[in-house]
Amino acid sequence: MRIQLSGLPLEPQTFEHRGAADEYINDRDTFSGDIYIQAIIHREGNSLRLNLEAELPGQFICHRCGDSFTRTHCFKGEYFFISDEGGGLSTDREFSIIPKGAVSLDISQEIRDMILLGLPAKILCSNDCRGLCPHCGVNLNKDECACQTEVIDPRWKALQKLKNEKS
Ligand SMILES: [Zn+2]
Ligand SMILES: [Zn+2]
Numbered sequence: 285m286r287i288q289l290s291g292l293p294l295e296p297q298t299f300e301h302r303g304a305a306d307e308y309i310n311d312r313d314t315f316s317g318d319i320y321i322q323a324i325i326h327r328e329g330n331s332l333r334l335n336l337e338a339e340l341p342g343q344f345i346c347h348r349c350g351d352s353f354t355r356t357h358c359f360k361g362e363y364f365f366i367s368d369e370g371g372g373l374s375t376d377r378e379f380s381i382i383p384k385g386a387v388s389l390d391i392s393q394e395i396r397d398m399i400l401l402g403l404p405a406k407i408l409c410s411n412d413c414r415g416l417c418p419h420c421g422v423n424l425n426k427d428e429c430a431c432q433t434e435v436i437d438p439r440w441k442a443l444q445k446l447k448n449e450k451s
Contacts, residue, residue, distance in 0.1 A: 287325055287334075287389045289382070299323045305340055308395050317341045321395060331379065332365040334391060336398055346409035349416055349423050353409045361398035365389065 285301045300322050305315040319340045326333040341356040364377050368384040382389060414424035419431035 285321060285323065285391050285395060287323060287391055288387070289389055290387045292325065292327060294327055296324050296326045299325070305342075308392065309340070309399050314342045314344060315340060316343065323391060330367050332382070332389070334363040334365065334394065336361045336363065336391070336394060338395065338398065340399065344407045344409075346413055347406040348408055348413045349425055351409050351423065351425070355407075357403060359398045359402040361394065361401070363391075363394045 285299075287299055300320075302318050302320045305317060305319040306312050308319060309315050319338055322337045324335040326335070336359070338359040339356050340359065341354060343352060343354050345352050364379045365382050366379040367382045380394075409425070416422065417424055417429045417431050420429050422429040422431075
């Protein structure tokens with residue numbers, strides 16, 4: 285995605301883009317749809333503030349129960365740019381440099397960073413996903429299984445053994 289810099293007015297400008305997600309994330313199996321991106325550019329002296337938002341639908345496999353589901357992830361990020369002519373700026377912000385005389389700004393890397401940072405490492409179908417039964421493998425979101433009641437308290441097991449030995 286490119287932002288036109290020449291003739292950029294003083295007031296914040298909003299740019300929108302919708303296109304194939306694989307331009308920004310290299311995972312066509314998960315993200316086969318389009319990404320929607322909104323970029324707002326604020327001019328602050330010789331620097332630019334970029335506020336990014338994106339919506340990215342995907343087809344995921346739950347980390348806990350293995351079910352597949354679709355979800356749209358939303359991302360937000362803030363990035364700062366400064367023109368090459370700047371110099372001598374003391375700040376704790378991290379700026380990317382806008383090359384001297386640039387007429388447009390490529391913000392594709394910022395979009396990629398925002399997506400990679402924003403995607404959770406473990407994606408769950410829901411926060412209270414009950415996962416699979418460790419004994420029989422049943423998906424506990426959909427089915428009940430008898431395993432829970434069959435797991436006997438070890439103290440009862442000892443009693444049971446005694447009882448069995450007597451009879
Ligand atoms: Zn799940
Ligand atoms: Zn079970």
